[in-house]
Amino acid sequence: MSANTKLPTQHDLDTISLQLGRPARDVVEIGARCVCGAPLVATTAPRLSNGIPFPTTFYLTHPVLTQAVSRLEAGGLMAHMNERLSEDTELAEQYAAAHENYLSERERIRELSGVGEVPEIEGISAGGMPSRVKCLHVLAGHTLATGPGINPLGDETIAGIAQWWTPEKCWCDGAWDPAAEVPTKDLSRHVKRLERQAQQQDAGKQE
Known part of the structure; x- marks a missing residue:
């Protein structure tokens, strides 16, 4: 995918908001697209x-x-993958390399987004890497954004969903309502936590 096709347009951001049911947050690139052009992966800044x-x-x-x-x-499947990681040295090494690639990609995105250092997640990738599997969505997103051959378990995840989704076909029809109103209020747990903290701080000031 070229740099031009990675750059998110307003239409891309609106589509992501409709796909997720909440506003798109700090999307720096479109990591992967459907064959029709719709976003599959939002490449997100390491600090919102x-x-x-x-x-x-x-x-x-x-x-x-x-x-x-x-x-x-x-x-x-994650339990089976974790068993294999503990037994297959070559797989474990490839997965550890995928972890390093993820960190490198995050640093690239951090610099591209212009945000400062994010020490809270320094050396921490995602999905359980480098030694465990905790989220297949992370691994699938990594494979789709960087291509096959980088994350072996991400590659396996994409292969494993072939009966429900494949990259060669458009699966967008009916997946979301493109005519719906684009969400503007973020109801994610992270935002709710920040709102609770703000309310608690305000309550403390009033006491």
Whole structure:
């Protein structure tokens, strides 16, 4: 994907907001696109504009893709992957290298976004890397954004969802309502936590 196709347009951001059901947050690039051009992966700054550190650089946004990966998680694939990581030295080494690639990509995005250092997540990638598997969505996003051959378990995740989603076909029809009003209020748990903290601070000042 060229730099021009990675640059998010307002239409891309609106689409991501509709896909997620909340406003798109600090999207620096479109990490991967459907064959029709719709976003699949939002490449996100490592610190959000509200100040929260955000380790998940490559965030899956497409509902069909996200649901497909959730099916693999529900089927127990992560436990099997963790067993293999403890037994297969070559796989463990490849996965550790994927962790380093993730950190390198995050640093690239940090510099591109213009945010300062994010010491809270320094050396920490996402998804359980470098030694565990805790989130297949992270691994799938990594593979889609960087291409095959970087994250072996991300590659396996994409291969494992082929019965529900494949990159060669458009799965967008009916996945979200493109005519709906674009969400403007962020109801994510992170924002709710910040709102609670602000309310507690205000209450403390009034006492």
